[in-house]
Amino acid sequence: MSFRRLFSFAALIFALAGVVTPAMAQHEGGENAPAEKTEKKGFNASEVIFGHIRDSHYWHLFDINGEPVSMPLPVIIYSSAKGLETFSAEKFHHGHESYNGYKIDPTNKMKEKIIAEDGSKIYDFSITKNVLSMLISVVLLLVIMLNVAKKYKNKGTMTAPSGFQNALEPVITFIRDEVGKPNLGHKYMRFMPLLLSIFFFIWLNSLLGLLPGGANFTGNIAVTGCLAIVSFIVMIFNGNKHFWGHLFNPPGVPLGIKFLLVPIEILSLFIKPVALMIRLFANMLAGHIVILSVISMIFIFGALSKVVGWSFVPVSLAFSIFMFFLELLVAAIQAFIFTNLTAVFIGQAVEEGHHHEEGDHHISENEIIA
Secondary structure, three states: OOHHHHHHHHHHHHHHHHHHHHHHHHHHOOOOOOOOOOOOOOOOHHHHHHHHHOEOOEEEEEEEOOEEEEEEOEEEEEEOOOEEEEEEHHHHOOOOOOEOOEEEOOOOOOEOOEEEOOOOOEEEOOOOHHHHHHHHHHHHHHHHHHHHHHHHHHHOOOOOOOOHHHHHHHHHHHHHHHHHHHHHHHHHHHHHHHHHHHHHHHHHHHHHOOOOOOOOOOOOHHHHHHHHHHHHHHHHHOOOHHHHHHHHOOOOOOHHHHHHHHHHHHHHHHHHHHHHHHHHHHHHHHHHHHHHHHHHHHHHHHHHOHHHHHHHHHHHHHHHHHHHHHHHHHHHHHHHHHHHHHHHHHHHHHOOOOOHHHHHOOOOHHHHHO
């Protein structure tokens, strides 16, 4: 077995271990179990799954003897009464304690939200797990892309690519030839920086989310919503007269039908970014939930019988490995779909009018004879 295959296999096992470890710790007692408690807490699959997919003020790495090993992140809160306050999330002790009148809402399972104990309104600008993951991905993208651009600048485009150039050049060419040109025509170069940024940003963050302890960044609807808003703004501000004319005054349509058609067209304009947002969010979130659910079945069956639990381990791990590789494929596919639909929507906005009506009135004698 070659070194690359050995490394890939070890990385896969390490990645799966990053998912299994929190589940094992939860099965043994979980982070909320006191040390002196003799009765073991039952395995809670929903707590493990939601603990992985939700955003958090801690970056959870793994558990040791039921105790979480995590990195507390900066908490930045503004309230009209106290002004701006900053402190470490360690003060909350994983949600068990309050600090300076603030606490983590224990009732919110989908999002780790900080609230004021007195019920007053606060604004949370904290560096959460998803925010830190985004910053890491941006730094990685800048380092990779700037190094590749530097190679092209120094060696030119006629020299054989090397390093990351080999990996990125086919992808960039694919986005240009299969996404930009077909949907944007001769205006494709104007929007290529946007399309490439969207594709690589989504793809890289989806891959980072599959690493042990990775953040479920692209499975967060706030993230996909912001990306969809960017696409929507670019589409709106680049819309030409032909686009707006067909939207508010469809040609060749009876006046009575226009009163019905125009509201539908306006509604469809806002449905486009919503569809982009939900499609990426739902697919990435579902992948994480499926993998965690299959692994959790080991401990669910193990609670019934140890023999059944251990016998289900090979089946669960085999299916988890299959889902892991499928998620690698889904990460690239979803980045491509989001980028392609963005190009389609922008292409509809910048498309020039075709004067079919004028051409129909000017038929040559040769065309009539033919």
